[in-house]
Amino acid sequence: MPTKRNQRVIRKIDFRVLPAPGTVLMHEGQRYVMVGSDLHVSRDGKTVPIILWQSYCAECGTPFQCSSGLKSGSLNRRCPVHHAPGKAVSGSGRKRVSRHLRKHGRRKKP
Numbered sequence: 001m002p003t004k005r006n007q008r009v010i011r012k013i014d015f016r017v018l019p020a021p022g023t024v025l026m027h028e029g030q031r032y033v034m035v036g037s038d039l040h041v042s043r044d045g046k047t048v049p050i051i052l053w054q055s056y057c058a059e060c061g062t063p064f065q066c067s068s069g070l071k072s073g074s075l076n077r078r079c080p081v082h083h084a085p086g087k088a089v090s091g092s093g094r095k096r097v098s099r100h101l102r103k104h105g106r107r108k109k110p
Helices: 091-104
Strands: 024-027 030-041 047-056 063-068
Touching: 030 063
Parallel strands: none
Antiparallel strands: 024 030, 030 047, 047 063
């Protein structure tokens, strides 16, 4: 029986330094694994690190990659084929969105 490697499991994207490859992020019930990093040049010319995550689409289950900064609030939940920004994946997410909309209303585009 193969031994399971001890993986660091985190629940929030809030890093000072890049996490080790293989770090597991549990974000709203979806599992993401850190597979690498890259550098990004922002508009003001600063070079910032980007974390590359691998997960499985909430709709079809195919693997996909997404990226985040060291401190970020959200990640893609679906593959590029099923990408649906703002659409909740789980029942609890739908409840959270409806509470927010009741309180604040829809965002008005400028």
